[in-house]
Amino acid sequence: MxxxxxxxxxxxxxxxxxxxxxxxxxxxxxxxxxxxxxxxxxxxxxxxxxxxxxxxxxxxxxxxxxxxxxxxxxxxxxxxxxxxxxxxxxxxxxxxxxxxxxxxxxxxxxxxxxxxxxxxxxxxxxxxxxxxxxxxxxxxxxxxxxxxxxxxxxxxxxxxxxxxxxxxxxxxxxxxxxxxxxxxxxxxxxxxxxxxxxxxGRRPNIVKxxxxxxxxxxxxxxxxxxxxxxxxxxEQRFEGIHLDDSEIILVAYGTQARIARVVVEALRKKGKKAGLLRPVTLWPFPADAFEELLKKKRKKVRFFVTEMSYGQMLEDVRLAVNGRAAVDFYGRAGGGIPTEEEILRRILQ
Amino acid sequence: MKKVFSRPESLRDAATHYCPGCGHGIAHRLICEVIDELGIREKAIAVCPVGCAVVAYDYWNFDCCEAAHGRALAVATGIKRTQPDKFVFTYQGDGDLAAIGTAETIHAANRGENLSVAFINNAVYGMTGGQMAPTTLLGQKTATTPRGRNPAGEGYPLKICELLATLPAVASLERVALDSPGGVIKTKRALKAAFINQLEGKGFSLVEILSPCPVCWNKPAGEAWRWVREEMAKTFPLGKFK
CATH class of the missing domain: 3.40.50.970 (Thiamin diphosphate (ThDP)-binding fold, Pyr/PP domains)
Structure with a gap:
């Protein structure tokens, strides 16, 4: 090793x-x-x-x-x-x-x-x-x-x-x-x-x-x-956790995805079919992953976006989903970080 | 028959877009003559400014890079630091070098970057139609000083050579003028000295060239040359500052 x-x-x-x-x-x-x-x-x-x-x-x-x-x-x-x-x-x-x-x-x-x-x-x-x-x-x-x-x-x-x-x-x-x-x-x-x-040995190059x-x-x-x-x-890249059977899919990137991962495990313990879609490339946004999920899923799937902002990646998720599933959001920025408890409460309410 | 005068290899066979009587065409050619004489065309990299000379790369027959307005000396720093064996110079106007790029100018000079600078001072923003430049003379009428530059609120002409002369890392500073055939010869001599400084690793060298802009000054070409000599040179005395 x-x-x-x-x-x-x-x-x-x-x-x-x-x-x-x-x-x-x-x-x-x-x-x-x-x-x-x-x-x-x-x-x-x-x-x-x-x-x-x-x-x-x-x-x-x-x-x-x-x-x-x-x-x-x-x-x-x-x-x-x-x-x-x-x-x-x-x-x-x-x-x-x-x-x-x-x-x-x-x-x-x-x-x-x-x-x-x-x-x-x-x-x-x-x-x-x-x-x-x-x-x-x-x-x-x-x-x-x-x-x-x-x-x-x-x-x-x-x-x-x-x-x-x-x-x-x-x-x-x-x-x-x-x-x-x-x-x-x-x-x-x-x-x-x-x-x-x-x-x-060559013609002049110009950078302009x-x-x-x-x-x-x-x-x-x-x-x-x-x-x-x-x-x-x-070049779209993402990480998926439990995407195959999940009905509630959290979408988060960077540090916030680590908190979302904990939320997914907590939901699973409660018997909820939860998963995580973590974009690794933010541009290009992994829209194809959403397309796949929405095509495959017979049953209803909903997305929950969490960010350390007031909803920026949220717009790309909504564009990718294009009205075909519910997209909810929770975010904080400027001092606080959205916690596991806060996110769970919002998903379960 | 012996050929005694021809276009420098460094100068492309192209008609310039410059206005009648403008100094840029002369300054471009002088730079090309010096580069040819020093045999450095194949290792020359120029950084062109935003301003009238933005497309200098259409006239120069060596590698050229564009820079954002005022950032020529930062771009040149990146080129020269990664390729110290190349000859790197910037060509900048007064708005570029002495207004929006003042910080880049002072700090590149203060770091003693081994670069050469051709600074064209024509006391006006030419490309945008003749607004007040940092080097506009007191009382000079421009598009944005219609009553003439008034130091109360509009400040005084910025003297770059005098300003930079206080910096220990600067190798040489000289102010010349395109005001006469003699001035053209002196300008070429100053450029050559500055370029040689870089080749010898002496550090930051700047040549300030007082240059006519007849169209924005609303003067015939001959009178514009006279104005460089009789008016500009009063505010911006010619000579070596370092």
Whole structure:
């Protein structure tokens, strides 16, 4: 068996990035992700990679853009208010079709909010977040081990589709310690012929998102949408627990899915056929899993969504269900986390 | 027959979109001449700004990257730090470098990033139709200072070279002007010195180029050149600051 070590989610993400071949990290301090920036400050120079503490989140994401345009694996991390600032750069990265990994260890909002864990940035992460018709690939880990694993997936998907990827965690996941088996180091990264490396032996490369000629931008947007359709078709991921026989299906992601899992077991003990559908990709949302369930189920199935927000993923569940089953919801954000007892009470009432 | 003058290899054979009398075309060409002379075209990576020069990559025959408005020096930091063996420069206007990108400018300079900067100061936002820039002169009329720039409420022209001269990590700062054939030659010399600084690993070098914008200044081209020399250079004295 592989050796297990204890690490916080923030550190596990940092170590995964180093092992996944991240060449460049730029960040700016913000709680509750500071351990990740500090970890990268320590580890990146040990591996002869680049760490920069940027003057702002705007600068950090633009530095990532430069490193990514250079063909290198690049990453930044922050928490909710800082991620809002990064939206400018994320839109440019999406528009220039540049890969990168962005980690959001979410805290309560809106505004400065506070530093307690929350899942209130779901809309921002899954709808694009910045200006224009674009999406980021959004991955939602629910444990320290999964946070570590999804960094590798995030970089790989981001390179494959030339689109920014986001790890959407929360303050709980970032701060808590769990046993972890670290992955081996990544070798043989994909070649990037589009990268800006100097035009020796080839025609000059241009990294841009500006299309002034008539019709040019529309053509580009159509191509982007085709790419997003491909991602939707191929990359939906979720975890299902007791989905085969369940009549009440809880839907939750990240930290809240761990609480939902406990609720499912409690319901089972009471003789209720309960299950859990945990989206691992938030974009693309695993809508096909809902389609399967609704097609298969003869008997009535109902869904219960719980989030550390006031109902954001809820909208994607309703879109996937499209009126074919009841969808109920319970959520809290800004201080409290929906508890097992609160959720049970609402389901059983 | 001996060829004594031709288009630099670094400059594409393309008609520019710049207005008659604009300084950008000259500055573009000077950069290309210097890059050719230094033999660094194949390792050059330019970061283009948001502003009139956003499509400089249509005219330059080497690798180019776009940046969001004001973020050119952050993007350039990411490129140069991951590829220290390449030649990386930014080309930025006054709105880009001295208003929305002031933080990026000061901090890239303060970190001593081994980059070269061509800073085009034409005292106005050109691409958006002639609004007040951070470098607009006192009393100068623009689309957003119709009564002339008044320091009460609109502040004073921002002097980037003087500001950056206080930073220990900056290698060189020089202000030149596209106001005459002599000014063009001095501009080329300043660009070459700044580029060589980077090749020698000396750190952050910036050349501020006072440049005419006849259309937004509502002046004929000849008068615009004169205005650079006689008015702009009073507020922005030429010379080496570091």
């Amino acid at each position: 592989s050796k297990k070590i204890l690490m916080t989610g923030n550190e596990a993400i940092g170590e995964a990035a180093v092992r996944a071949g991240c060449d460049f990290y730029a960040g700016y301090p913000i709680t509750p992700q500071n351990e990740l920036t500090a970890y990268m400050a320590k580890r990146m120079p040990e591996e002869n990679r680049v760490f920069v503490q940027a003057e702002s989140e705007l600068a950090a994401i633009s530095m990532v853009m430069g490193a990514s345009a250079s063909g290198r694996r690049a990453m930044t991390s922050s928490s909710s208010p800082g991620i809002s600032l990064k939206q400018e750069g994320i839109s440019y990265l999406a528009g220039a079709q540049l890969p990168c990994l962005i980690v959001n260890i979410m805290r309560g909002g809106p505004g400065l909010g506070n530093i307690v864990p929350a899942q209130s940035d779901y809309f921002q992460a899954t709808r694009g977040g910045g200006h224009g018709d674009y999406h980021c690939i959004v991955l939602a880990p629910c444990s320290v081990q999964e946070a570590h694993n999804l960094v590798f997936s995030g970089f790989a998907l981001s390179d494959k589709y030339r689109a920014p990827a986001i790890i959407l965690g929360d303050g709980m996941l970032g701060q808590m310690m769990e046993p972890l088996v670290v992955h081996s180091k990544k070798k043989n990264l994909s070649t990037k012929p589009w990268a800006l490396t100097g035009c020796k 998102s500006f299309y002034m000629q008539e019709g040019g931008l529309e053509e580009f947007n159509k191509a982007l949408q085709k790419k997003y359709a491909r991602i939707k078709e191929k």
